[in-house]
Amino acid sequence: MVEVNTGYPRSLPGALKIARLVVAFVTFVCFAASKSHEAFIALAAMEFVITALFFLLYLLKLDKKMKFLFWPLADIFNSLIAVLFFIIVCLCAIIIKTTIGTLVGGVFGLLLVVLCIADSVLLFKKITFNKPRGRNVITR
16 A cells, blocks of 8 residues: 655645646646647646656655665756756747747746756755765664
8 A cells, every 4th residue: 555645745845846736737838828839848748747756756655665766866857957958948938939828838937947946956955975864874
């Protein structure tokens, strides 16, 4: 049976993931409704799906059960790659601004960049590279 972390959506990392989900969905809807370039629509949809999967991973505590990957680091890489792509795509959308929907989608995409950076900084603070990790420490 899968456990549900009911406190995760109310925590700061959970709230950031929910905000990323909402903003990515709004960005997707703006790009799709204005019939923007397919790359704009695909990027927003992929970010929504990947963020939803990470949200479910942490909500269902699957990161504790699937230990073959260090999930916070994978989440940081996802956030940083999303930042890189969204800066390029959203600046192009704002500069081109073929329709109002493309312009609004570009602005929401830049807001998503800020949320991705905040999420990656928060996750980076959670990771301990050279520090002891809980019970695995040998005490003398």
